[in-house]
Amino acid sequence: MTVQEGYQYAKKAYEKWGINVDEVLNKLKQVPISIHCWQGDDVGGFEVNASELSGGIDVTGNYPGKARTPEELRQDLEKALSLIPGKHRVNLHAIYAETGGEAVDRDQLEPKHFENWVKWAKDNGLGLDFNPTVFSHPKAEDGLTLSHPDPEIREFWINHCIASRKIGEYFGKELGSACLTNIWVPDGYKDVPSDRLTPRIRLKDSLDRIFAEEIDEAYNIDAVESKLFGIGSESYVVGSHEFYLGYALKNNKLCLLDTGHYHPTETVSNKISAMLLYSDKLALHVSRPVRWDSDHVVTLDDELREIALEIVRNDALDKVMIGLDFFDASINRVAAWTIGTRNMIKALLYAMLVPNDHLKKLQEEGNFTDRLALIEEFKTYPFGAVWDYYCDQMGVPVKEGWLEDVKAYEQSALANR
Ligand SMILES: C[C@H](O)[C@H](O)[C@@H](O)C(=O)CO
Ligand SMILES: [Mn+2]
Numbered sequence: 001m002t003v004q005e006g007y008q009y010a011k012k013a014y015e016k017w018g019i020n021v022d023e024v025l026n027k028l029k030q031v032p033i034s035i036h037c038w039q040g041d042d043v044g045g046f047e048v049n050a051s052e053l054s055g056g057i058d059v060t061g062n063y064p065g066k067a068r069t070p071e072e073l074r075q076d077l078e079k080a081l082s083l084i085p086g087k088h089r090v091n092l093h094a095i096y097a098e099t100g101g102e103a104v105d106r107d108q109l110e111p112k113h114f115e116n117w118v119k120w121a122k123d124n125g126l127g128l129d130f131n132p133t134v135f136s137h138p139k140a141e142d143g144l145t146l147s148h149p150d151p152e153i154r155e156f157w158i159n160h161c162i163a164s165r166k167i168g169e170y171f172g173k174e175l176g177s178a179c180l181t182n183i184w185v186p187d188g189y190k191d192v193p194s195d196r197l198t199p200r201i202r203l204k205d206s207l208d209r210i211f212a213e214e215i216d217e218a219y220n221i222d223a224v225e226s227k228l229f230g231i232g233s234e235s236y237v238v239g240s241h242e243f244y245l246g247y248a249l250k251n252n253k254l255c256l257l258d259t260g261h262y263h264p265t266e267t268v269s270n271k272i273s274a275m276l277l278y279s280d281k282l283a284l285h286v287s288r289p290v291r292w293d294s295d296h297v298v299t300l301d302d303e304l305r306e307i308a309l310e311i312v313r314n315d316a317l318d319k320v321m322i323g324l325d326f327f328d329a330s331i332n333r334v335a336a337w338t339i340g341t342r343n344m345i346k347a348l349l350y351a352m353l354v355p356n357d358h359l360k361k362l363q364e365e366g367n368f369t370d371r372l373a374l375i376e377e378f379k380t381y382p383f384g385a386v387w388d389y390y391c392d393q394m395g396v397p398v399k400e401g402w403l404e405d406v407k408a409y410e411q412s413a414l415a416n417r
Contacts, residue, residue, distance in 0.1 A: 083397060
């Protein structure tokens with residue numbers, strides 16, 4: 001069966017349920033995914049005086065071919081983007097600044113240090129998002145930053161976050177698309193704290209100072225990302241979910257939910273509808289925790305589909321800013337981006353091809369038998385045939401065809417590094 005024949009067959013199956021597949025694909029085309037640059041170099045960055053990765057996160061594996069320069073990272077991203085259908089965004093961290101060989105500390109970073117990224121984003125029709133890097137630095141050595149008892153250390157990180165918001169504003173202005181600038185800090189304690197409140201008072205004060213400067217949301221949107229625990233902060237994290245949920249609601253900021261930052265049986269899919277009742281927007285770092293916040297490559301698992309269903313069935317595609325956050329150095333890094341991003345898009349397509357309104361109605365009527373039966377039957381509807389057609393139409397490889405491209409790229413580019 002050709003891709004076209006498969007599509008016609010699938011279309012008929014979905015049309016029986018009133019789903020207009022052509023309309024679905026047009027809608028899907030317009031959903032940007034923010035692809036994290038840090039999968040390409042194991043969260044290393046290009047600082048002149050780079051520190052080891054810290055902040056309670058870890059990248060394992062040493063698959064050859066990691067990007068060593070901004071040029072290599074951009075080249076690898078271009079390769080991955082050529083295998084992913086749609087127009088997307090790239091998410092940068094401050095450690096990806098280009099300072100021309102000069103050591104520029106993070107509180108001194110300026111838009112000019114990201115000019116190459118902006119030029120590249122313009123050439124490739126991409127939006128850019130941003131993150132201050134509040135780890136992997138001598139001033140984050142003891143695992144405390146914006147909540148540090150030492151006012152000088154706090155000041156340094158406050159200034160870095162302010163500088164980051166200005167860089168975000170610059171991205172937004174240059175690219176004509178608002179940049180999401182997300183603050184995540186690792187602050188916490190390995191062992192049971194004797195005072196949970198004081199660090200939180202300091203973190204709140206730091207955030208107030210960071211956000212004191214008004215920046216037009218047409219250019220820069222602020223987000224705050226919580227966490228449950230990290231390596232070395234197993235007992236207490238200052239910026240917990242409740243801390244940031246309260247902060248964001250009170251200060252009109254976005255909560256960013258990282259799917260690896262909750263208890264193992266706690267799901268982000270279950271939070272989306274609740275949070276959107278109280279805030280216009282929220283942001284995601286879609287990741288895959290395996291026993292811990294391991295940042296495995298996103299697979300098309302139940303939770304990914306459930307997240308996509310929650311976004312789609314609640315008509316929240318323009319309210320939930322979808323970003324990815326995983327880093328696996330045990331496999332080809334371009335393949336990691338391709339697999340994870342294609343899966344995110346596949347999940348959205350899957351969710352758009354479910355008769356969501358009908359299923360909602362069944363629930364309202366108390367018809368739980370039909371609800372379960374249909375949810376299960378739709379899992380084996382010919383969604384793969386629609387996905388193949390979408391890839392074909394968007395000019396990217398169908399099915400696993402992309403793997404050949406990645407292998408050729410591994411030979412021609414990655415193997416020489
Ligand atoms: C690179 C980090 O993963 C990222 O900044 C942060 O979002 C995080 O999830 C830390 O666990
Ligand atoms: Mn994250």
